[in-house]
Amino acid sequence: MLKTLKAYVGEYKKTAIAAPVFIIFEVIFEMIIPLLMSEIIDNGLGAGNINYVVKVGIIMLLVSFASLFCGAMAARQAAIASAGFAKNVREGMYNHIQEFSFSNIDHFSTAGLVTRLTTDVTNVQMAFQMMMRMFTRAPITLIAAMFMAFMINSELSMVFLVALVFLGFVVAFLMSRVGPYFRAMFDQYDALNASVQENLTGIRVVKAYVREDYETKKFKKASEALYRFAIRAEKLMVSMMPTMQFTVYACIIAISWLGAQIIVVGDMKTGQLMSLFTYTMNILISLMMIAMVAVMLSMAKSSGERICEVLNETSSLTDKKDPVMSVENGEITFEDVCFSYQGDPDNLHLSHTNLEIKSGETVGIIGGTGSAKSTLVQLIPRLYDVTSGSVKVAGVDVRDYDIETLRNEVSMVLQKNVLFSGTIKENLRWGDKNASDEELVRVCKLACADEFIERFPNKYDTWIEQGGSNVSGGQKQRLCIARALLKKPKILILDDSTSAVDTHTDAMIRKAFREEIPNTTKIIIAQRVSSVQDSDKIIVLNDGHIDGIGTHEELLKTNAIYREVYESQQKHSEDQEDLPEQQSEGCLDGESECSEAADKSGKGGDADEQ
Missing domain, CATH: 3.40.50.300 (P-loop containing nucleotide triphosphate hydrolases)
Structure with missing residues (x-):
C-alpha cells in the first residue's frame, strides 16, 4: 500500500522533505528556550544580574522568532505537499477508472468509487500531513527533550521511561482494536452514499409513486449502521485522552515530589527543575501527538487500502503490443461466440453464436x-x-x-x-x-x-x-x-x-x-x-x-417468435385504429394536445346523449 501511494507524491517530493527539515530546526530552537530560561532564573535573577537577564532574554526572543518562522514554513510546506499528494491520488484514481472495462466497474459500486475519491483520499491526505508534521515533530521532540532531561537529572528522568512504556502498550492495544471498525465504517459510507445517489437520481419516480417514507427509512437504516460503527470506533478513541491526561498528571506529581526532595538536599537548582517541567510537558505532549497520529494512521490505513484496491485493479481489456490502428470497413463476424458476465462457461448469457454482417x-x-x-x-x-470464440470487424x-x-x-x-x-x-x-x-x-x-x-x-x-x-x-x-x-x-x-x-x-x-x-x-x-x-x-x-x-417476409413464414410478435403488434395497431379519431390523433405531440382531444371527445359524447 505504502509503495503504491508513495508514487503519487510526485512533483511535491521537495516540499514533502522540506517540511520535516523545518520542523527539526523548530524543535532544536524550542529545546534551547528552556535552557535559556534556566540561565535567567539561576544565574540572572538568582544572582541579581539584570544585564545578564536582558542579554539572555534578547537571545531567547530571537530563538523564539526563529522557532516560529520554522514552524510556519513547515506548516506551509506540509500543506502544499499534502494537498498536491491528494490531487495526484484523485487524478490517478480517476484516470485509472477511465481505463476500466465494464466488468472492472462492476466490481465497485458508483457510490463506493465516489467515497474513495472523496472521503478516503481526504483521510489519507490528513494522515500524510500529520506524518510530515506531527509524526516528525513528536519523535524528534521526544528524543531531544528526553536527552535534555537526562542531562539535567538522569535519576528523575526515569519517570518518563515508565510513562513511555505504559503509553506504548495502550496505543498498540487501541490500534489493533479500532482498525476493523474503521474499515466497516467506510463500507457503510458506501451504502449511505448509494442510498442518497439512488434517491436523487430517481427522485421523479420516488415522488410519482409517493415513496418518500420508504426512501427515508432506507436512508435512516444506512445512517444508523454507519452510526453504530462510528460509535464503536469513537469509544476506543476517546479512551486515549483520559489515559494521556492521567499519565501527564502522574508524571508532573512524581517529578514535583521527587524534584522538591532533590532541591532540598542541594543536588538540583530551582531553575533546573523549572526547565525539567518544561521538558516534561514537551515529552508528554509528544506522546499525545504520537497517540493521535497512531489513531489517524489506523483510519488512514483503511482508507489507503480502499484507494489501492482501485489503483491496483487491472483492466480486463488491454491493447496488444502492436495493435491494428485502422478499421477498413464495417463488416462484422461472430465465430462461435460464447459470453458470460461472470466469465463462467457454465452460466452463459450468449451461447455459440455465429453471425455474418x-x-x-x-x-x-x-x-x-x-x-x-x-x-x-x-x-x-x-x-x-x-468468454470464448471471436468477434471480428473487417476480418480482424x-x-x-x-x-x-x-x-x-x-x-x-x-x-x-x-x-x-x-x-x-x-x-x-x-x-x-x-x-x-x-x-x-x-x-x-x-x-x-x-x-x-x-x-x-x-x-x-x-x-x-x-x-x-x-x-x-x-x-x-x-x-x-x-x-x-x-x-x-x-x-x-x-x-x-x-x-x-x-x-x-x-x-x-x-x-x-x-x-x-x-x-x-x-x-x-x-x-x-x-x-x-x-x-x-x-x-x-x-x-x-x-x-x-x-428478411421480414422470410421470418413471417419460418419463425414462430417473430410471427407472434408481429401479429400481436398488428392487432394492437388495429385496436388503436378502432378508437375515436379525436382520442387517437395528436397524443404523441404532448400532453396538452391529448387533453384537447379528450375534451373534444367528451363534448361530442355529451351531444350524442342529448
Missing part, C-alpha cells in the same frame, strides 16, 4: 427481455471481451485492434441515453469536438432533432440540465443519435434508442440512414417490428441463442 448492411435485432440483444452488440466495440479480431481506434469507428447509442450538463452544441460535439455548426445541423436533421431544437429560444445553445432532465425522452434519444452520427462511424448501433419517438419520426430516421449513410453498417435493436422490417436481414434472439435470421 456485410459492410453497409442494415440489420435489425428483435427478441424478448433478457434475450441478450444488448449483450450481443456490446461485444462489437469491445465493451466486454468474449476486435482484441487485435487498438481499443480507441475501434471505438472511434463504432458509434453506439445505448439503451439508456445519457446527456451531460452543457449546451446542445457541447453535447453533440462529443461525437466530433471539431465539428462545425453546419455539420451539427446536418446530423440533427438526419436524426429529426433539428425540428424541436429550432423551437427552443436559444436553439443549439440551449442549456441541457444534468442527465437531460429538461428534454423529453424522445428528444433525448434523437440528440444521442445525432451525436453518434457526428462520429461518421463505419458501424452504427442503435440499442432500442428510438423507443420513445413516434412511428413517423422513427421511419424518417431510418429513411435518412438509408439515403445519407449507405456505406455505414447499421444495427438496430428494437421492440417494434416496424422499426426493423425494412432491414436487409433481421436477427431473432431468444434466451441467448439466435432463433432465426432472414
Whole structure:
C-alpha cells in the first residue's frame, strides 16, 4: 500500500522533505528556550544580574522568532505537499477508472468509487500531513527533550521511561482494536452514499409513486449502521485522552515530589527543575501527538487500502503490443461466440453464436427481455471481451485492434441515453469536438432533432440540465443519435434508442440512414417490428441463442417468435385504429394536445346523449 501511494507524491517530493527539515530546526530552537530560561532564573535573577537577564532574554526572543518562522514554513510546506499528494491520488484514481472495462466497474459500486475519491483520499491526505508534521515533530521532540532531561537529572528522568512504556502498550492495544471498525465504517459510507445517489437520481419516480417514507427509512437504516460503527470506533478513541491526561498528571506529581526532595538536599537548582517541567510537558505532549497520529494512521490505513484496491485493479481489456490502428470497413463476424458476465462457461448469457454482417448492411435485432440483444452488440466495440470464440470487424479480431481506434469507428447509442450538463452544441460535439455548426445541423436533421431544437429560444445553445432532465425522452434519444452520427462511424448501433419517438419520426430516421449513410453498417435493436422490417436481414434472439435470421417476409413464414410478435403488434395497431379519431390523433405531440382531444371527445359524447 505504502509503495503504491508513495508514487503519487510526485512533483511535491521537495516540499514533502522540506517540511520535516523545518520542523527539526523548530524543535532544536524550542529545546534551547528552556535552557535559556534556566540561565535567567539561576544565574540572572538568582544572582541579581539584570544585564545578564536582558542579554539572555534578547537571545531567547530571537530563538523564539526563529522557532516560529520554522514552524510556519513547515506548516506551509506540509500543506502544499499534502494537498498536491491528494490531487495526484484523485487524478490517478480517476484516470485509472477511465481505463476500466465494464466488468472492472462492476466490481465497485458508483457510490463506493465516489467515497474513495472523496472521503478516503481526504483521510489519507490528513494522515500524510500529520506524518510530515506531527509524526516528525513528536519523535524528534521526544528524543531531544528526553536527552535534555537526562542531562539535567538522569535519576528523575526515569519517570518518563515508565510513562513511555505504559503509553506504548495502550496505543498498540487501541490500534489493533479500532482498525476493523474503521474499515466497516467506510463500507457503510458506501451504502449511505448509494442510498442518497439512488434517491436523487430517481427522485421523479420516488415522488410519482409517493415513496418518500420508504426512501427515508432506507436512508435512516444506512445512517444508523454507519452510526453504530462510528460509535464503536469513537469509544476506543476517546479512551486515549483520559489515559494521556492521567499519565501527564502522574508524571508532573512524581517529578514535583521527587524534584522538591532533590532541591532540598542541594543536588538540583530551582531553575533546573523549572526547565525539567518544561521538558516534561514537551515529552508528554509528544506522546499525545504520537497517540493521535497512531489513531489517524489506523483510519488512514483503511482508507489507503480502499484507494489501492482501485489503483491496483487491472483492466480486463488491454491493447496488444502492436495493435491494428485502422478499421477498413464495417463488416462484422461472430465465430462461435460464447459470453458470460461472470466469465463462467457454465452460466452463459450468449451461447455459440455465429453471425455474418456485410459492410453497409442494415440489420435489425428483435427478441424478448433478457434475450441478450444488448449483450450481443456490446461485444462489437469491445465493451466486454468474449468468454470464448471471436468477434471480428473487417476480418480482424476486435482484441487485435487498438481499443480507441475501434471505438472511434463504432458509434453506439445505448439503451439508456445519457446527456451531460452543457449546451446542445457541447453535447453533440462529443461525437466530433471539431465539428462545425453546419455539420451539427446536418446530423440533427438526419436524426429529426433539428425540428424541436429550432423551437427552443436559444436553439443549439440551449442549456441541457444534468442527465437531460429538461428534454423529453424522445428528444433525448434523437440528440444521442445525432451525436453518434457526428462520429461518421463505419458501424452504427442503435440499442432500442428510438423507443420513445413516434412511428413517423422513427421511419424518417431510418429513411435518412438509408439515403445519407449507405456505406455505414447499421444495427438496430428494437421492440417494434416496424422499426426493423425494412432491414436487409433481421436477427431473432431468444434466451441467448439466435432463433432465426432472414428478411421480414422470410421470418413471417419460418419463425414462430417473430410471427407472434408481429401479429400481436398488428392487432394492437388495429385496436388503436378502432378508437375515436379525436382520442387517437395528436397524443404523441404532448400532453396538452391529448387533453384537447379528450375534451373534444367528451363534448361530442355529451351531444350524442342529448
